[in-house]
Amino acid sequence: MNAPHIRLATEADLAAINAIYNHYVEHSTCTYQLAPESEAARLAWFYRHGAAHPVTVAEAAGEVLGWASLNVFNPREAYARTVENSVYIHHEHHRRGLGRAMLADLIARARALDHHTIIAGISAEQTASIRLHLGFGFEEIGRLRQVGFKHGQWLDVVSMQLML
């Protein structure tokens, strides 16, 4: 496979982004969304992400293999330089370094955009994601107990934070 290229997403990538994400809506607790994201909701999500909150994709041989984003942490103005992050790699392309490459790129973009800190809210049993974030120096700063209920179980959320 050609080396993946990480770039800003365009509207043409949204179907691939949704396909990657909706697999996890159905099969995983890594997102607490229960019903698949619709095309219309994804389009609105994309256009809510302004220049300070980029959406990126990793592409190889014309195929989108993963996506990532910086998200508004809280719309109150004083939170403007705090962001939340998302990284989703296609489930058939795990453990090939894509998640690490996408998160490294996202952190570099956050620094270049003069953000101050990144928060990741991760379901506590999502070991892959927790280890990925630990590898970049994110630290656990708290745990919300049994705030989610999915696939028949109560779920804790671990808050992780990276100072930029």
Ligand SMILES: CC(C)(COP(=O)(O)OP(=O)(O)OC[C@H]1O[C@@H](n2cnc3c(N)ncnc32)[C@H](O)[C@@H]1OP(=O)(O)O)[C@@H](O)C(=O)NCCC(=O)NCCS
């Ligand atoms: C978490 C996720 C993004 C990792 O992406 P990936 O491309 O498979 O990960 P990489 O190959 O880049 O691995 C980077 C590091 O992450 C950790 N990691 C990844 N998968 C792991 C697993 N199954 N178990 C334990 N650690 C894992 C390891 O520390 C790994 O480093 P190593 O390979 O040197 O041990 C991917 O599993 C995914 O998309 N999961 C579903 C969505 C999700 O949970 N997103 C994060 C929350 S927004």
